Amino acid sequence: MAAYILKRLISAIPVLFGITLIVFLIMAMIPGDPATAILGAYATPENVAKINRDLGLDAPLFQRYFIWLGNLFTGDLGRSYSLNRPVLHEIIERFHATLVLAGSSFVLCAVFGILAGVVSAARQYGWADKAITFTVLIGISIPSFFLGMVMILVFAVRLRWFPVSGMYAIYGGGDILDLLRHLIMPALALAAVATGVVARMSRSAMLEVLRQDYIRTARAKGVKERKVILGHALSSAMVNIIPVLGIQAGFVLSGAVYIEMVFQWPGIGRMLVDAILKRDILLVQGGVVFVAACYVLFNIVVDVVQSLLDPRIKS
Amino acid sequence: MIQFLNLLFRNRLAGLGAGMLVLILLIALITPVLPLPDPNITATADRFMSPFSEGHLLGTDHLGRDLLSRLLSGTRLSLAVGVAAALIATVIGSSIGIVAGFLGGRTDNIIMRLVDMLMAFPYILLALAIVAALGPGLNNALIAVAAVNVPFFARNIRGVTVGLANKEFVDAARLNGMSNGQIIFSEILPNVLPVIVIAMSTTIGWMILETAGLSFLGLGSQPPQADLGSMLGEARAALITFPHTSVVPGIMIFLIVMSINLLGDGVRDAIDPRLKSGALSRPLPATIVERKEVPPTPDKDLLSLQELRTEFHVGERVYKAVGGVSLKVNKGECLGIIGESGSGKSVTALSVMGLVASPPGKIVGGTVSFQGKDLVGASYNELRSLRGDRVAYIFQDPLSTLHPLYTVGDQLIEAMQAHRSVPQKDAQARAVELLEAVRIPNAAQRVKNYPHEMSGGMRQRVSIAMALANEPDVIIADEPTTALDVTVQAQILSLLNDLRRERDLAIVFITHDFGVVAQLCDRVAVMYAGQIVEEGPTAAILDDPQHPYTKRLMACVPELGGGKRELHAIAGLPPAVDQLPQGCAFAARCEFAQEVCRQGGIMLEPKGERAVRCLFPVNADQIEVTL
Ligand code: SF4
Numbered sequence: 001m002a003a004y005i006l007k008r009l010i011s012a013i014p015v016l017f018g019i020t021l022i023v024f025l026i027m028a029m030i031p032g033d034p035a036t037a038i039l040g041a042y043a044t045p046e047n048v049a050k051i052n053r054d055l056g057l058d059a060p061l062f063q064r065y066f067i068w069l070g071n072l073f074t075g076d077l078g079r080s081y082s083l084n085r086p087v088l089h090e091i092i093e094r095f096h097a098t099l100v101l102a103g104s105s106f107v108l109c110a111v112f113g114i115l116a117g118v119v120s121a122a123r124q125y126g127w128a129d130k131a132i133t134f135t136v137l138i139g140i141s142i143p144s145f146f147l148g149m150v151m152i153l154v155f156a157v158r159l160r161w162f163p164v165s166g167m168y169a170i171y172g173g174g175d176i177l178d179l180l181r182h183l184i185m186p187a188l189a190l191a192a193v194a195t196g197v198v199a200r201m202s203r204s205a206m207l208e209v210l211r212q213d214y215i216r217t218a219r220a221k222g223v224k225e226r227k228v229i230l231g232h233a234l235s236s237a238m239v240n241i242i243p244v245l246g247i248q249a250g251f252v253l254s255g256a257v258y259i260e261m262v263f264q265w266p267g268i269g270r271m272l273v274d275a276i277l278k279r280d281i282l283l284v285q286g287g288v289v290f291v292a293a294c295y296v297l298f299n300i301v302v303d304v305v306q307s308l309l310d311p312r313i314k315s
Numbered sequence: 316m317i318q319f320l321n322l323l324f325r326n327r328l329a330g331l332g333a334g335m336l337v338l339i340l341l342i343a344l345i346t347p348v349l350p351l352p353d354p355n356i357t358a359t360a361d362r363f364m365s366p367f368s369e370g371h372l373l374g375t376d377h378l379g380r381d382l383l384s385r386l387l388s389g390t391r392l393s394l395a396v397g398v399a400a401a402l403i404a405t406v407i408g409s410s411i412g413i414v415a416g417f418l419g420g421r422t423d424n425i426i427m428r429l430v431d432m433l434m435a436f437p438y439i440l441l442a443l444a445i446v447a448a449l450g451p452g453l454n455n456a457l458i459a460v461a462a463v464n465v466p467f468f469a470r471n472i473r474g475v476t477v478g479l480a481n482k483e484f485v486d487a488a489r490l491n492g493m494s495n496g497q498i499i500f501s502e503i504l505p506n507v508l509p510v511i512v513i514a515m516s517t518t519i520g521w522m523i524l525e526t527a528g529l530s531f532l533g534l535g536s537q538p539p540q541a542d543l544g545s546m547l548g549e550a551r552a553a554l555i556t557f558p559h560t561s562v563v564p565g566i567m568i569f570l571i572v573m574s575i576n577l578l579g580d581g582v583r584d585a586i587d588p589r590l591k592s593g594a595l596s597r598p599l600p601a602t603i604v605e606r607k608e609v610p611p612t613p614d615k616d617l618l619s620l621q622e623l624r625t626e627f628h629v630g631e632r633v634y635k636a637v638g639g640v641s642l643k644v645n646k647g648e649c650l651g652i653i654g655e656s657g658s659g660k661s662v663t664a665l666s667v668m669g670l671v672a673s674p675p676g677k678i679v680g681g682t683v684s685f686q687g688k689d690l691v692g693a694s695y696n697e698l699r700s701l702r703g704d705r706v707a708y709i710f711q712d713p714l715s716t717l718h719p720l721y722t723v724g725d726q727l728i729e730a731m732q733a734h735r736s737v738p739q740k741d742a743q744a745r746a747v748e749l750l751e752a753v754r755i756p757n758a759a760q761r762v763k764n765y766p767h768e769m770s771g772g773m774r775q776r777v778s779i780a781m782a783l784a785n786e787p788d789v790i791i792a793d794e795p796t797t798a799l800d801v802t803v804q805a806q807i808l809s810l811l812n813d814l815r816r817e818r819d820l821a822i823v824f825i826t827h828d829f830g831v832v833a834q835l836c837d838r839v840a841v842m843y844a845g846q847i848v849e850e851g852p853t854a855a856i857l858d859d860p861q862h863p864y865t866k867r868l869m870a871c872v873p874e875l876g877g878g879k880r881e882l883h884a885i886a887g888l889p890p891a892v893d894q895l896p897q898g899c900a901f902a903a904r905c906e907f908a909q910e911v912c913r914q915g916g917i918m919l920e921p922k923g924e925r926a927v928r929c930l931f932p933v934n935a936d937q938i939e940v941t942l
Contacts, residue, residue, distance in 0.1 A: 018431075026447075026448050028448075150562075152555070213710060216710070217708070217716045217781075218718065219670060220710075221703035222700065222701070222730075222733045239720075255439065258532070272447075276534060281447065284443070285444075
């Protein structure tokens with residue numbers, strides 16, 4: 001087990017390097033002098049001279065990458081000029097909010113997606129299957145940002161069940177209940193598409209597995225149908241569902257950008273959009289690398305879970 | 316192509332999607348000639364007019380601009396940008412994929428590494444980075460969305476190309492002196508084009524949505540130009556006070572994406588061949604029963620089948636897999652059922668406990684009675700309580716019939732606990748005992764193994780142990796030795812034989828090998844095209860086969876118990892069970908066939924202990940003559 005985790009961690013190293021290189025090259029596409037681009041409105045001669053010195057921006061491209069990478073290793077992602085604070089501090093603070101949102105959405109999409117897929121497959125062509133298939137179709141077709149707006153109109157404005165936006169109430173909020181009240185709508189809106197995709201994949205994975213010979217064996221043994229579906233069939237189907245969950249985690253993580261805008265959620269997605277509009281390049285660069293790296297690491301977790309489930313992987 | 320379109324439109328939802336999409340496209344196309352106000356003319360006096368106001372069917376937005384005309388021009392723009400992004404991503408991605416797949420080697424390696432790295436990014440994040448570098452704007456959003464989709468096309472198309480690059484026709488083209496470029500355009504491209512089109516049709520919805528999303532964030536189209544996304548983004552400020560300005564563009568995006576999704580699903584279903592045969596149906600826990608009349612249940616035999624009929628209904632076709640089979644087996648007895656593949660012997664066996672995959676299978680007539688109880692009419696719960704407890708199965712290929720993710724020990728324990736509550740500890744001990752009983756060495760260690768860690772012979776022993784777990788009265792073994800090599804086969808057969816003696820088991824043994832029958836079975840039934848054509852004590856039938864088919868089957872066995880042989884020595888094929896001939900089903904392959912054989916159904920004529928379904932049975936003398 002430990003050997004497998006180590007192997008996966010080592011294999012992630014080149015990918016992490018690749019990510020930094022790609023982000024660096026994209027950012028190098030910015031036309032004009034990098035120092036002025038990074039500083040934007042703050043490009044006073046002193047600032048330009050300082051940043052050139054700090055980041056080695058007058059060096060050739062190749063060298064600049066390694067200077068940046070070296071800084072990255074020491075946790076120095078530079079300084080955000082629009083916010084006037086270290087990029088890393090801002091990222092960590094914002095990422096925490098995104099993690100709460102995306103994490104709960106991910107749990108929602110995994111639980112409800114798999115549940116819906118299993119019920120759908122077990123009751124194929126029955127009314128439950130049809131209802132689920134229809135809901136899934138709507139779910140994967142509705143843009144999350146529009147869904148979020150509709151939810152605000154219905155549940156916050158009309159029914160007054162939930163607050164319109166934000167993460168905590170401004171006055172007197174701050175506890176976990178307050179957070180939950182603010183979290184429910186954005187988490188559901190963000191989870192909708194992913195839940196639909198997971199439900200679809202789970203349904204077809206279950207149908208595929210239910211036709212296998214070992215399911216017939218389980219039935220021939222007299223195993224109860226509930227156990228055939230939830231034990232024998234689902235455990236095998238999970239082997240195909242887990243990679244889908246890994247991919248959906250990426251969609252949830254990046255789809256959070258829209259939801260954070262709609263619900264004024266103080267997460268990293270909103271930070272990125274603001275940074276792009278303010279041309280705060282270092283903040284964008286740092287944010288993208290950080291989130292992408294987290295996603296790569298998350299995928300290692302997915303692979304490890306997969307190997308725990310499927311004894312054939314390790315051998 | 317016609318067939319494909321038929322399949323596509325048989326799917327009503329896909330048709331609906333196509334209809335909706337065509338309608339939206341048509342409206343988008345004719346928008347410029349419609350008598351609508353200019354979408355960009357502002358009129359501050361007319362801000363936020365509600366829908367159905369005079370002159371503004373959908374009302375106006377925060378600057379007093381006509382919403383309907385903005386909606387239509389926004390739709391045009393969103394569609395155009397989405398399609399453009401899809402085209403760019405398709406062309407660039409597919410080219411990269413074809414080049415990588417065709418050239419292979421280093422080039423392929425480097426390109427695919429890069430593609431993998433790009434795919435390691437959460438999708439929208441990469442688009443954001445590109446927009447950040449290029450600056451906000453519709454063109455840049457388009458480039459970003461196209462760029463993040465390139466790796467997807469590159470990977471998919473490369474996969475297909477690699478498969479083609481080694482085909483003969485490519486080698487032939489190379490020998491004819493064609494250059495790589497020529498081969499790609501004349502041989503590879505036409506073959507990957509359908510895949511490219513499908514990949515594009517499944518992603519175009521995404522790309523429309525994504526460009527709209529970037530515009531929504533304010534990173535795409537900039538005012539006054541507006542696509543659906545930026546309309547929605549601008550309207551957000553007035554979401555609570557004037558929701559219609561948000562709802563109108565939102566619903567349009569939803570309709571576009573849904574129609575594309577519906578159509579895409581239809582395309583996928585029409586292409587996926589598994590769906591055509593209805594094979595993606597999940598089998599129910601027990602076979603569907605649709606019996607017209609119920610014959611009386613005989614009560615003295617342990618297990619008996621009376622006029623059993625099982626059919627497969629696939630679309631319009633009806634395959635009569637089992638066409639009226641009567642059999643019986645008693646304690647300590649071994650009954651062989653022999654026939655070619657497709658003769659209905661396995662379906663007969665599976666029908667006993669309602670294990671025929673259903674849909675498409677159905678039991679349409681006859682009875683299966685176990686100790687006097689009719690199983691065909693039994694409820695699922697009654698069936699389940701007998702399955703594996705009184706009547707157990709052993710199947711052919713133990714690699715696919717054992718669960719790959721459970722240890723063999725757990726599978727044995729489950730077999731016991733399905734029928735009685737056995738404490739975990741006792742069950743574990745019993746599992747080891749069972750493995751010892753089927754002569755698996757080192758049983759205490761072996762219980763912890765997964766099926767893939769065992770050899771084929773060992774796995775089959777596990778299946779046998781599992782069948783024995785509840786000390787059943789009957790074991791139905793469906794070609795349990797076919798996948799094994801000769802020595803292992805002999806060991807398994809003698810093991811089964813010993814177990815039968817020791818435990819007074821009744822065994823129904825299904826095989827296509829007379830050698831196996833000779834070794835193990837007291838009586839044998841020969842099946843052909845879903846019916847028994849000859850039945851009787853094994854020795855008598857081996858000595859004196861009376862049905863021409865039995866005789867031919869026996870002639871195929873060079874030595875007894877030989878192992879994996881298919882019955883290919885008989886000329887011709889059995890009739891398809893959805894097109895059975897009128898008279899004798901074997902007539903087309905029979906050397907003794909006469910005109911009368913083809914005229915009407917032939918009865919299974921009993922003669923003492925034996926029975927044969929033939930108008931001109933072969934006897935010993937005739938064998939001499941014909942040889
Ligand atoms: S009935 Fe006629 S055709 Fe059929 S097996 Fe006998 S001899 Fe051959």
